Amino acid sequence: xxxxxxxxLAEPTRLQIVELLREGPLTVGEIADRLHIRQPQVSKxxxxxxxxxxxxxxxxxxxxxxxxxPEPLREMDGWLKTFRSIWDDQFNQLEDYLREIxxxxxx
Amino acid sequence: xxxxxxxxLAEPTRLQIVELLREGPLTVGEIADRLHIRQPQVSKxxxxxxxxxxxxxxxxxxxxxxxxxPEPLREMDGWLKTFRSIWDDQFNQLEDYLREIxxxxxx
DNA sequence: TTTATATATACCTTTACAAGTATATTCCTC
DNA sequence: GAGGAATATACTTGTAAAGGTATATATAAA
Numbered sequence: 001x002x003x004x005x006x007x008x009l010a011e012p013t014r015l016q017i018v019e020l021l022r023e024g025p026l027t028v029g030e031i032a033d034r035l036h037i038r039q040p041q042v043s044k045x046x047x048x049x050x051x052x053x054x055x056x057x058x059x060x061x062x063x064x065x066x067x068x069x070p071e072p073l074r075e076m077d078g079w080l081k082t083f084r085s086i087w088d089d090q091f092n093q094l095e096d097y098l099r100e101i102x103x104x105x106x107x
Numbered sequence: 108x109x110x111x112x113x114x115x116l117a118e119p120t121r122l123q124i125v126e127l128l129r130e131g132p133l134t135v136g137e138i139a140d141r142l143h144i145r146q147p148q149v150s151k152x153x154x155x156x157x158x159x160x161x162x163x164x165x166x167x168x169x170x171x172x173x174x175x176x177p178e179p180l181r182e183m184d185g186w187l188k189t190f191r192s193i194w195d196d197q198f199n200q201l202e203d204y205l206r207e208i209x210x211x212x213x214x
Numbered sequence: 215t216t217t218a219t220a221t222a223t224a225c226c227t228t229t230a231c232a233a234g235t236a237t238a239t240t241c242c243t244c
Numbered sequence: 245g246a247g248g249a250a251t252a253t254a255c256t257t258g259t260a261a262a263g264g265t266a267t268a269t270a271t272a273a274a
Binding site for chain 2: 219220221223
């Protein structure tokens, strides 16, 4: 798993931006308006999201449209799948059972 | 999506700890040995992971076994699913096409 | 009952980063 | 080409968080 993706998302404003962009590309100004934050803050957060490949830019005149890129989210999804055994309840119950009989042996 | 989960994971050492625990419960000392970090650092990181519900503890004599909890990872998985339209290539291509004909109209 | 082991926590120092503000840059419009 | 809009960036300041080290706490062992 890429730590860059996680750090980028682990900031409340940036997470909000990502969730906003889920609905489609937006300009810097539109994001600032919708989230009630100042434009320089938005630009700075978008820079971080851009460097971590989470978004990409498309300039159009003097505006810049930002949109989500699929790769980092796909990677996160793949990483989570490696934990399937953990969130599979049956697996957990088996683990508990094995520990139980282990403890019985110790007595 | 819970920002607490993301912040907890967005730290290299903690991410390593989580990946270690994928293989099963471990004590503080075992984690410190395997990752070559000092014990207080491990305890502090485990405290963060515990507060964000990512791990749980089971005391046994003077040792404490830490193990992963499924819920936060499941939640992340669910959150990622809300982006399916983004990482579905067909959807992206449709979006590109719609933008293209939009630009044609402007000429 | 002293000693050793495992873990948590307190304190200090350093660093990273987010917000605020001002300004530079680019492009459009008149 | 002058003025205005959209965006990026530089600078400053405050704060949170991570590592280092020492120590407190609890349990086991001698």
